[in-house]
Amino acid sequence: MPRTLVKDALAATAPRDSILLQGWVRTRRDAKAFSFVELNDGSSLKGMQVIVDATLPDYAAVARAHTGASVEVQGKLVASQGAGQQWEVVAGKFTVIGEADATYPLQKKGHTMEFLRGIAHLRPRSNLFGAVFRVRSRLAYAVHQFFQERGFVYVHTPIITASDCEGAGELFRVTTLDPAKPPRTEQGGVDYTQDFFAKQAYLTVSGQLEGETFACALSNIYTFGPTFRAENSHTSRHASEFWMIEPEMAFCDLSGDMALAEEFVKHLIRDARTHCAADLEFFAKFVDKDLLTRLDFVLERPFQRCSYTDAIGILTQSGRTWEHPVAWGDNLQSEHERFLAEEHFKCPVTLFDYPRTLKPFYMRVNDDGRTVRAMDLLVPGIGEIIGGSQREERLEVLRENLAQHHLSEQDYWWYLDLRRYGTVPHAGFGLGFERMLMFVTGVPNIRDVIPFARTPGSADF
RNA sequence: UGCCUGGUAGCUCAGUGGCAGAGCAGGUGACUGUUAAUCACUUGGUCGCUGGUUCGAUCCCAGCCCGGGCAGCCA
Numbered sequence: 001m002p003r004t005l006v007k008d009a010l011a012a013t014a015p016r017d018s019i020l021l022q023g024w025v026r027t028r029r030d031a032k033a034f035s036f037v038e039l040n041d042g043s044s045l046k047g048m049q050v051i052v053d054a055t056l057p058d059y060a061a062v063a064r065a066h067t068g069a070s071v072e073v074q075g076k077l078v079a080s081q082g083a084g085q086q087w088e089v090v091a092g093k094f095t096v097i098g099e100a101d102a103t104y105p106l107q108k109k110g111h112t113m114e115f116l117r118g119i120a121h122l123r124p125r126s127n128l129f130g131a132v133f134r135v136r137s138r139l140a141y142a143v144h145q146f147f148q149e150r151g152f153v154y155v156h157t158p159i160i161t162a163s164d165c166e167g168a169g170e171l172f173r174v175t176t177l178d179p180a181k182p183p184r185t186e187q188g189g190v191d192y193t194q195d196f197f198a199k200q201a202y203l204t205v206s207g208q209l210e211g212e213t214f215a216c217a218l219s220n221i222y223t224f225g226p227t228f229r230a231e232n233s234h235t236s237r238h239a240s241e242f243w244m245i246e247p248e249m250a251f252c253d254l255s256g257d258m259a260l261a262e263e264f265v266k267h268l269i270r271d272a273r274t275h276c277a278a279d280l281e282f283f284a285k286f287v288d289k290d291l292l293t294r295l296d297f298v299l300e301r302p303f304q305r306c307s308y309t310d311a312i313g314i315l316t317q318s319g320r321t322w323e324h325p326v327a328w329g330d331n332l333q334s335e336h337e338r339f340l341a342e343e344h345f346k347c348p349v350t351l352f353d354y355p356r357t358l359k360p361f362y363m364r365v366n367d368d369g370r371t372v373r374a375m376d377l378l379v380p381g382i383g384e385i386i387g388g389s390q391r392e393e394r395l396e397v398l399r400e401n402l403a404q405h406h407l408s409e410q411d412y413w414w415y416l417d418l419r420r421y422g423t424v425p426h427a428g429f430g431l432g433f434e435r436m437l438m439f440v441t442g443v444p445n446i447r448d449v450i451p452f453a454r455t456p457g458s459a460d461f
Numbered sequence: 462u463g464c465c466u467g468g469u470a471g472c473u474c475a476g477u478g479g480c481a482g483a484g485c486a487g488g489u490g491a492c493u494g495u496u497a498a499u500c501a502c503u504u505g506g507u508c509g510c511u512g513g514u515u516c517g518a519u520c521c522c523a524g525c526c527c528g529g530g531c532a533g534c535c536a
Contacts, residue, residue, distance in 0.1 A: 027496085027497075027498095029494095029495050029496075029498055029499095030492095030495095030498095031492065031493070031494070031495070031498095032491080032492055032493070033493065034493090034494085034495095035495095036494080036495050036496075036498085038496080049495085049496080051494085051495095066486095066487085067486080080494090081494060082494055082495065082496070083494090083495095083496080084495085084496045085496080101487085102471070102486065102487040102488085103471060103487090104471085104486090105471065105472070106472090107471085107472055107473095107485070107486055107497095108485080108486080108497050111472065111473080112472090112473075112529095113529095114528060114529060115472070115473090117528090118528085170534090206536090227536075229534090229535075229536085231533095231534055231535075232462060232534090233533085233534065233535075234462090234529090234530085234531090234532095235530090235531075235532080235533090235534095235535095236529095236530080236531090237535090237536085238534080238535070238536085239536095242536070243536095244536060245536095323532090324532095331533095331534095333532085333533085334531090334532070334533085335532095383535095383536095384535070384536065385536070386536075387535075387536065430536060431536070432535085432536030433536085434536080435536060436536095445529095446536095457527095
């Protein structure tokens with residue numbers, strides 16, 4: 001008999017004389033003449049109630065079916081006599097596949113997120129994490145769906161990169177040299193010409209530059225893959241390894257970029273609302289009471305757009321006293337971004353046209369000469385979820401920018417070639433997949449929306 | 462990296478310079494349908510580690526280890 005997933009059994013429209021379910025025991029309630037076993041196989045938040053009658057030859061096995069045990073049930077799917085569920089399974093055969101004794105750490109109630117992080121190998125069996133990772137899977141699918149439906153080409157940009165100059169953040173080194181006694185140059189430094197790639201190599205912090213080369217050939221592309229930052233960040237929204245989505249569009253300016261970002265974020269929210277309804281309701285009940293109203297509010301309203309310069313004006317005229325002073329030319333601090341998204345606009349807001357000095361060399365310089373076509377999408381509760389820009393497509397301006405950032409043209413010869421041969425205006429952005437998941441689920445810590453979090457000092461499992 | 466905070470039973474936590482506590486989980490029994498079932502009884506402890514003060518330290522002090530939060534950096 002083929003296995004039926006709990007999700008499908010729960011969606012049945014008629015009773016069935018025989019059904020096979022396999023999964024893990026969530027809880028058991030014993031009465032005198034029978035036991036209720038709640039079986040969950042991860043296919044849905046809700047489990048299937050199984051009734052095992054004490055007269056069954058297999059009934060002795062029920063005593064070994066503690067929370068966490070894996071079991072197999074053959075029986076009948078019938079309308080439930082009880083109130084809490086439409087269907088239940090009356091067992092004809094009940095087998096314990098693998099026992100779980102009293103040391104099984106997951107219980108029916110009262111675990112902290114910190115404790116569950118310590119058992120990352122078991123936490124997907126909990127209601128909350130089962131829901132998080134079903135949503136994660138669904139949204140990954142929705143990412144591809146969104147771009148594929150719009151004719152974007154999925155590009156696999158490299159994970160190992162030899163250019164230490166991608167601009168963003170600290171890099172993890174990739175080497176096969178013996179750290180105890182690396183080969184030395186005559187000057188005494190490490191001789192990386194003898195390393196695996198014959199030069200210094202790192203894990204990527206962004207696929208953008210490589211993505212641009214493909215956009216300047218296939219027009220609209222996107223990447224979706226792991227990204228690595230060696231920053232010593234201890235916050236609820238930073239991880240050393242995370243997944244990023246980076247679309248890049250040829251013949252596109254910043255306003256087209258901002259429009260795509262908004263459409264994309266809304267698509268992901270709408271998809272989760274439609275396809276993960278039960279899981280989102282669970283988050284709304286146990287994680288964030290306002291989750292569904294906030295998601296719906298975001299879907300219904302256009303995102304606000306505000307230039308950096310106007311944002312500075314709003315902040316200085318807010319009457320607030322800021323811990324960090326507000327001044328044109330300085331980075332906006334967390335408290336400023338939070339004020340804009342959570343109190344002033346009270347909805348996602350895209351800030352654009354940042355001071356040139358704050359941003360990387362590849363962003364397109366505006367006619368005023370002092371701002372660049374950059375944009376950040378801020379959402380309430382999380383802050384920056386997207387960062388993007390229109391790229392500098394003019395060769396001479398780009399070379400000037402490289403010089404200003406003290407970067408060598410030799411290192412970027414292929415990037416400059418894009419501007420030498422058939423250059424086009426183009427733009428793109430990066431969306432932090434885990435930050436999007438935090439927003440959609442209401443889960444407040446990035447470590448709880450990634451299966452096995454890597455953060456400074458922690459790479460277990 | 463800076464500041465703040467925590468570590469007591471398998472889990473969630475209370476507690477005190479003088480015999481270590483509760484709820485849940487586990488065990489035993491009761492219950493004709495439960496829904497985090499309920500009721501009775503019950504097992505379970507290196508109070509993070511090391512050192513110090515003290516007649517006596519889980520409690521006070523110092524160092525260390527581990528976790529968490531905020532800030533910076535960013536997605």
